[in-house]
Amino acid sequence: MTDDRTHVEWREWGPAPFEEAEAADRPVLLALTATWCDSCHEMDAETYGEPRIAANVNDGFVPVRVDVDRRPRVRERYNMGGFPSTVFCTSSGKVITGATYLGPDGMRQVLSSVREVWADRGDDAGRVPRALTGDPTPAGPVDDRIEAHIAGQLDEKWDDRFAGWGDGAKFPLPRTIEFALKRSREQATETLGVIGGALYDDDVGGFYRYAEGRDWTDPHREKVLDANAALVRAFANGYLYTGDESLLAPAEGTREFLVDRLWNGSAFGGSVAPDDPAADDDIDPRRDLTAYAGANAMAADALLTLAAYTDDEQSREYAERVLDTLARDFIDEDGIVSHAADDGAQAPELLLEDHARVVAAITRARQVLGTEALGSGRDPLAVARDVADQAIETLQEPDGAFRDGPAEGVGLLDRPLRPLDGAVEIAEALLDLSALLAETADADAKDQGDDNAPAGERYADAAHAAIAAFAGARDRIGVQVAGYGSVAARLTRPDLVIAVGDAAGTDLHRAALRVADHEAVVVPDAPGVDDGVAVVRRGSETRESTAPEALLDAVAALSSDA
Numbered sequence: 204m205t206d207d208r209t210h211v212e213w214r215e216w217g218p219a220p221f222e223e224a225e226a227a228d229r230p231v232l233l234a235l236t237a238t239w240c241d242s243c244h245e246m247d248a249e250t251y252g253e254p255r256i257a258a259n260v261n262d263g264f265v266p267v268r269v270d271v272d273r274r275p276r277v278r279e280r281y282n283m284g285g286f287p288s289t290v291f292c293t294s295s296g297k298v299i300t301g302a303t304y305l306g307p308d309g310m311r312q313v314l315s316s317v318r319e320v321w322a323d324r325g326d327d328a329g330r331v332p333r334a335l336t337g338d339p340t341p342a343g344p345v346d347d348r349i350e351a352h353i354a355g356q357l358d359e360k361w362d363d364r365f366a367g368w369g370d371g372a373k374f375p376l377p378r379t380i381e382f383a384l385k386r387s388r389e390q391a392t393e394t395l396g397v398i399g400g401a402l403y404d405d406d407v408g409g410f411y412r413y414a415e416g417r418d419w420t421d422p423h424r425e426k427v428l429d430a431n432a433a434l435v436r437a438f439a440n441g442y443l444y445t446g447d448e449s450l451l452a453p454a455e456g457t458r459e460f461l462v463d464r465l466w467n468g469s470a471f472g473g474s475v476a477p478d479d480p481a482a483d484d485d486i487d488p489r490r491d492l493t494a495y496a497g498a499n500a501m502a503a504d505a506l507l508t509l510a511a512y513t514d515d516e517q518s519r520e521y522a523e524r525v526l527d528t529l530a531r532d533f534i535d536e537d538g539i540v541s542h543a544a545d546d547g548a549q550a551p552e553l554l555l556e557d558h559a560r561v562v563a564a565i566t567r568a569r570q571v572l573g574t575e576a577l578g579s580g581r582d583p584l585a586v587a588r589d590v591a592d593q594a595i596e597t598l599q600e601p602d603g604a605f606r607d608g609p610a611e612g613v614g615l616l617d618r619p620l621r622p623l624d625g626a627v628e629i630a631e632a633l634l635d636l637s638a639l640l641a642e643t644a645d646a647d648a649k650d651q652g653d654d655n656a657p658a659g660e661r662y663a664d665a666a667h668a669a670i671a672a673f674a675g676a677r678d679r680i681g682v683q684v685a686g687y688g689s690v691a692a693r694l695t696r697p698d699l700v701i702a703v704g705d706a707a708g709t710d711l712h713r714a715a716l717r718v719a720d721h722e723a724v725v726v727p728d729a730p731g732v733d734d735g736v737a738v739v740r741r742g743s744e745t746r747e748s749t750a751p752e753a754l755l756d757a758v759a760a761l762s763s764d765a
Contacts, residue, residue: 209251212261213268216277218613224265225294230321230328232264233281235288237271238491239425239474242304243287250310259314264291272473272495273543274551276608279622280335280615291317296614297329335618340604343675345667345694352677353688354386360682361390365418366397368682374413375402375430377437378627382685384444385720392450395441398434399453408460409475410434410453424477428465431457432501439509440721454509458518461502466521470494470528470544471502494544496533499525500560507564507571511716519571523578526568529561530577530586538589554608558594559628562587566635571716573707573727584643587636594629595665603668605629623673627686630666634693637662638724642702667694689722697742698722699761701754702729704736711737714751718758 213234214220224231234251236243251257260266271278271286281290283301290301291313299317302309320328357379360368367373375398383391401419402411410431415421438454441447465472472492506522509515533541540557543550565587568576576583598606604621611617640659670691673680680687700723701715707727715725715737732738739746739757746757 209247210254210257211251211266213266216267216269216274216613220265220267221294221296221613227265228325229263229265230299230317231292231294231296232260232266233277233288233290233292234266234268235271235278235281235283235286235290236268237286237474238489239427239476240286241423241425241477242285244476246287246289246304246306250305250307253307256307256310256314259311263314263318272491273493275542275554275556276551276612276616276620277614279607279620280332280618289313292614293326293329295326295329296616297326297331299328299330331615331618335615335620337619339602340621340672341675342602342672343677345671345674345691347692347695349670349674349677349680349691350386350688350695353382353680353682353685356680356682357383357387357390357685361387362417366390366393367419368394370417372413372415373401373417373419374683375410375434375437376683376685377430377433378684378686378689379682380437381440381721382689384440385722388444392441392445392447395438395450399438399450403453403456404460405456407464408456408458409464410457425474426460427474427498428461428471428495429498429501431461432498432505436501436505436508439505439512443512443717443721451513455515458506458509458515458521462517462521464490465492467492467494469532470499470525473498494528495557496529496540496542497554497557497560499529499533500557500564503529503564504560504567507567508721511571511713514713522568523572526564526576527578529564530581534561534586534590538586538591538593540590540593551608553593553597555594555598555605555622555625555629556607558590558598559625559632562591562594562632562636563628565590566632566639569639570635570725570727571707573712575707584636584639588640591633591636591662591665595661599665599669602672603665604672605669621672623680623684623687626669626673627684627690630669630690631686631693633662633666633669634690634698635724637666638698638700639726642700642724642726642729644730663694666690670694693722697740698724699758700724700726700740701758702726702732702738702740704729704732704734710751711735711749711754714754718751718755720762723758 269277282288283303285303289305291299380391402422409426411422411424413423435454435457438450442450461471464475473495474491476489503522503525506518510519539552540561541550541552542554542557565583569583605626607620607622637659703712703715705711712727735749737748737754739761741761746760748754748757
């Protein structure tokens with residue numbers, strides 16, 4: 204169907220355009236775009252909107268347009284280093300060549316070059332990117348050298364002039380900040396302060412995606428849900444460690460932004476493009492109100508973290524509403540998560556990122572909201588187990604690495620991609636689930652070997668295998684994936700767990716959420732723990748407390764990593 208804005212006869216991603224390309228003996232042109240991407244809209248107007256270029260594309264290629272938010276597995280396989288990505292490939296999905304933004308002159312040159320290569324070599328001109336060749340991941344032992352190496356990278360890559368890490372474009376790296384909060388707190392808090400000034404929008408709230416300049420100047424002003432959610436959590440955790448209320452302002456302002464600009468009635472939409480007007484506008488082509496499972500799960504996680512430390516009712520309310528929507532509309536009875544709400548198009552299912560984030564959100568909800576976390580009578584840990592089981596059974600390979608989704612689909616989707624950041628997210632979620640199951644299985648079930656008891660071990664084992672699958676390359680993992688060090692650290696020493704006999708929301712439970720570090724696990728409504736008692740556990744060591752004031756001492760006694 205011809206796009207009036209570009210004059211290109213774009214096809215939708217799916218088997219049909221690849222079959223068409225094979226039958227017509229033509230290469231495929233993939234245009235990877237996003238609603239929030241300014242350069243994508245510019246390329247539409249200046250390049251694809253040029254009639255002769257559009258005619259050349261329509262006559263010699265099979266053009267396919269892909270929204271990278273709706274199809275993240277396509278994004279990860281064909282991303283040329285930014286968006287737009289302009290990719291030429293064969294009917295089997297192998298890459299011939301690619302670039303990011305191409306102006307009219309550049310596009311003419313590339314179209315001509317690809318035509319020549321195709322005429323000379325045809326389908327043989329394509330190649331499979333190295334990351335998709337199926338080579339095994341660099342496995343190794345999970346030990347304390349991993350955390351030590353990444354902690355060392357914090358200092359090595361630290362920008363002591365402008366804060367943050369690295370000497371190029373500055374990304375906020377919220378997971379790196381959270382890793383640093385326990386290991387290099389001054390770096391973490393200084394970076395949060397700079398982000399709050401450089402990337403936070405004081406006018407309407409929300410964080411910009413990143414800054415072009417090393418000094419945090421020239422920010423890219425799109426606002427994407429998952430990036431904003433991750434930063435809300437990082438700022439809230441910064442407040443937990445410091446008590447600095449100035450860190451709450453960006454977090455709370457971003458919560459307001461999410462509610463005002465991205466709430467679609469049942470969940471949060473995906474993004475707002477630059478220069479989006481602050482006034483209400485129900486017909487806004489630069490705002491994507493599609494709800495995506497993983498990003499909404501991150502938002503629920505972040506808002507619950509903020510609510511845990513501040514008793515903020517609006518954060519709690521919207522987190523609960525998102526969780527209800529996820530449970531009702533995104534997670535089927537077998538625990539399979541759909542990537543997007545049904546909008547008439549088939550959404551991808553069983554994506555690692557979605558499953559990891561949904562498990563993380565539900566386990567966070569069990570810690571903050573208690574046994575009624577889903578508000579629908581469903582046991583939150585039972586739902587989390589179903590979602591985790593699907594990921595383990597379908598996506599985890601024998602060597603422990605997780606694929607990003609099912610090994611099926613057109614293009615290069617049937618090629619295995621094992622993302623390191625995805626391994627970190629699923630492993631962290633599985634460790635939380637394991638710890639919660641260990642505390643919520645009743646004493647009789649543990650003694651009799653009921654499913655609940657070994658299930659906790661199963662998830663911990665799966666997390667360990669996911670991290671071990673990359674541990675052979677520990678010395679090559681940098682601050683961009685510092686979360687790998689956080690999870691590895693949890694695997695090398697027992698978690699700090701606070702089991703509270705009282706229900707969620709009581710003074711003792713609220714204190715438990717606020718006196719430990721952000722990597723601890725808090726369990727309200729804990730079976731086997733008396734009302735009015737909190738049991739702090741680390742491995743075989745325990746301390747008991749009956750008052751919020753004394754709980755801090757009990758936690759401190761077991762918090763040393765020595």
